[in-house]
Amino acid sequence: MAPADAPSAAPPAPPQAADRGAQLGPGDSGRAWTMLALLSVAELFGMALWFSGSAVAPELQARWALSDAQVGGLSTAVQLGFVLGTALSAVLNLADIVPARRLFALAAASGAAANAGLLLAESYPFALASRALAGACLAGVYPPAMKMAATWFRARRGVAVGTVVGALTVGKASPYLWRLVPDASVADVVLSTSGLALLAALLVTVLWRDGPFAFPSRPFSWGLVGEVFGSRRWRLATGGYLGHMAELYSYWTWIPAFVAASALASGGASEAARPWVGLLSFGTIAVGGLGCLWGGVVSDRIGRERLVIIAMAASGACALAIGLLFGRSPWLLAPVALAWGFFVIADSAQFSVLVTESVPAHAVGTALTVQVSLGFLLTTLTIQAVPPVVARLGWEGAFAMLAIGPALGILAIRRLRLVPR
Numbered sequence: 001m002a003p004a005d006a007p008s009a010a011p012p013a014p015p016q017a018a019d020r021g022a023q024l025g026p027g028d029s030g031r032a033w034t035m036l037a038l039l040s041v042a043e044l045f046g047m048a049l050w051f052s053g054s055a056v057a058p059e060l061q062a063r064w065a066l067s068d069a070q071v072g073g074l075s076t077a078v079q080l081g082f083v084l085g086t087a088l089s090a091v092l093n094l095a096d097i098v099p100a101r102r103l104f105a106l107a108a109a110s111g112a113a114a115n116a117g118l119l120l121a122e123s124y125p126f127a128l129a130s131r132a133l134a135g136a137c138l139a140g141v142y143p144p145a146m147k148m149a150a151t152w153f154r155a156r157r158g159v160a161v162g163t164v165v166g167a168l169t170v171g172k173a174s175p176y177l178w179r180l181v182p183d184a185s186v187a188d189v190v191l192s193t194s195g196l197a198l199l200a201a202l203l204v205t206v207l208w209r210d211g212p213f214a215f216p217s218r219p220f221s222w223g224l225v226g227e228v229f230g231s232r233r234w235r236l237a238t239g240g241y242l243g244h245m246a247e248l249y250s251y252w253t254w255i256p257a258f259v260a261a262s263a264l265a266s267g268g269a270s271e272a273a274r275p276w277v278g279l280l281s282f283g284t285i286a287v288g289g290l291g292c293l294w295g296g297v298v299s300d301r302i303g304r305e306r307l308v309i310i311a312m313a314a315s316g317a318c319a320l321a322i323g324l325l326f327g328r329s330p331w332l333l334a335p336v337a338l339a340w341g342f343f344v345i346a347d348s349a350q351f352s353v354l355v356t357e358s359v360p361a362h363a364v365g366t367a368l369t370v371q372v373s374l375g376f377l378l379t380t381l382t383i384q385a386v387p388p389v390v391a392r393l394g395w396e397g398a399f400a401m402l403a404i405g406p407a408l409g410i411l412a413i414r415r416l417r418l419v420p421r
Helices: 017-024 031-051 057-064 067-090 100-120 125-136 142-150 156-178 186-207 224-229 231-265 277-284 290-304 305-326 329-344 349-354 362-401 404-416
Strands: none
Touching: 017 329, 031 100, 031 125, 031 142, 031 156, 031 186, 031 305, 057 067, 057 125, 057 156, 067 125, 067 142, 067 156, 100 125, 100 142, 100 186, 100 362, 142 156, 142 231, 142 349, 142 362, 156 186, 156 277, 156 329, 156 349, 224 231, 231 277, 231 305, 231 349, 231 362, 231 404, 277 305, 277 329, 290 305, 290 329, 305 329, 305 349, 305 404, 349 362, 362 404
């Protein structure tokens, strides 16, 4: 027996507290935030390529007499290219074999060149090829950035990855700012976005360093994708992500057209040409950057699954409501459009964080890549589904249809909450 005057042993820390303490560390302070800021700027610049084709779509539509479906094809081509790029990356395990910094820089520089090819396009098919190639290159910018952010954070991984996704959201919206510049040409938009992507590659090459929680590299394995699919938590997290993606990119692609059509319906051509139309089109996408930050902070406090359910419920409600405001005053339309833009992306990063916590460390890069590949494959269908529904049911029916995605996503995440970690 211990002597009576011996100090009693301290009670063991509760498992949750011990886990929390293990998660805190040198990666959650100091240099980590500097690296996160650097990565966010690089992601913002690199992802500016995404909607550069859509931003100049009115000029291309007039030049080649394109239909609305063909205009939508400019966005779909990027999605398909991204899907092919992520699928190839997953099969070859690139995200778990090639250092993320090197993959990001090479992909951003290649994407800049592919995007500049739009200036050489003499026909619609050539433009589609340029957009598809740019999308394929972005497969090496988006998933690796989330993995890179996670190397510096554990306890606050939600807000870290949320910050990166928020930056890429603003980056995607940035080409629409050119709509506010009088007489901005196709060359102005294309060259500026390609230049930003080259700058992103330079920043990451020169300044980025992985954090203390870096994921180990591994040799190539044909079975790695199968290992990822074997995780039930990954499957349910990805099921929620698919519901999220079914709504997100259809909203991002068509909300500028909805805003312009609503302005035309309310006040004619003069109203549709007013600056607020372009500004709101930019704002509905860019406000998602704030949504991602909010989602990251809240998810680290209340849990990822709970945050995802709240965000999808809110975005689904906006999808149901906004069609009722078509042709109404912008003072009524803008708040709902901005709220939808805020919530529709607020949960996006948390699906990625759920993946990093659902598979072994050596499979994180491939798991993220497969997840986004499936999600973007789905968007190629949902984006093209909107125009025919608009023609038959109007914008009210088309946007209400998008609420199906978050409803199904909520069901998947509710099941995920029941699966032990």
